[in-house]
Amino acid sequence: MRWWMLSFFGLLVLAPAIRAEKPEDQPNTATPQAEYDALVKEYQDAQQEFFKLYRAAKTQEERDKLFKEKYPSPDKYAERFLKLARQYEKQPVAADAMIWVLENSRSSGPDAEKKMAKIVEALITDHIQHKRIGEVCQRLVYSPSLSARS
Numbered sequence: 001m002r003w004w005m006l007s008f009f010g011l012l013v014l015a016p017a018i019r020a021e022k023p024e025d026q027p028n029t030a031t032p033q034a035e036y037d038a039l040v041k042e043y044q045d046a047q048q049e050f051f052k053l054y055r056a057a058k059t060q061e062e063r064d065k066l067f068k069e070k071y072p073s074p075d076k077y078a079e080r081f082l083k084l085a086r087q088y089e090k091q092p093v094a095a096d097a098m099i100w101v102l103e104n105s106r107s108s109g110p111d112a113e114k115k116m117a118k119i120v121e122a123l124i125t126d127h128i129q130h131k132r133i134g135e136v137c138q139r140l141v142y143s144p145s146l147s148a149r150s
Contacts, residue, residue, distance in 0.1 A: 046072035
C-alpha cells in the first residue's frame with residue numbers, strides 16, 4: 001500500500017513537468033496574430049536595448065560604433081514581416097505585417113520601389129477593408145516613393 005501511495009504522489013509531483021514537455025514533431029499552435037505580436041515585440045525590445053546602450057555610451061565614437069554594430073534596422077525585420085504576410089496572405093495579420101513594413105522600412109532604390117509597389121497592390125487587392133487602410137493611405141501621400149502615391 002505504501003508503495004502505491006508513494007508512486008501516486010510521485011506522479012502528482014512529476015505531472016506538471018511531463019505536461020510542459022512539447023514533442024518536436026507537434027505542430028506550432030501559435031496564432032498568426034501571436035506570431036505578428038511576437039515579432040513586433042522582438043523589434044521593440046531590440047530597440048529599447050539599443051537605446052539603453054546608446055544612452056550609456058560616453059563618447060560619440062562609442063555611439064557611432066554601437067550604431068553600426070547593434071542598431072536594430074527595420075529593414076532587417078522587414079523581410080520577416082513580409083514572410084509572415086506571404087504565409088498568411090489572405091488573413092488580416094498579413095495586412096498588419098505589410099503595414100508595419102510600409103511604416104518602418106527605410107530602404108530605397110529600384111528594388112525598394114518594386115517592393116513598395118507590390119505591398120501597396122496587395123493591400124488594395126486583398127485587404128481594402130482592413131481597419132487601418134485609410135490611415136495607411138494618408139501616410140503614403142507623404143511618401144517619397146512614387147509608386148506609393150499613385
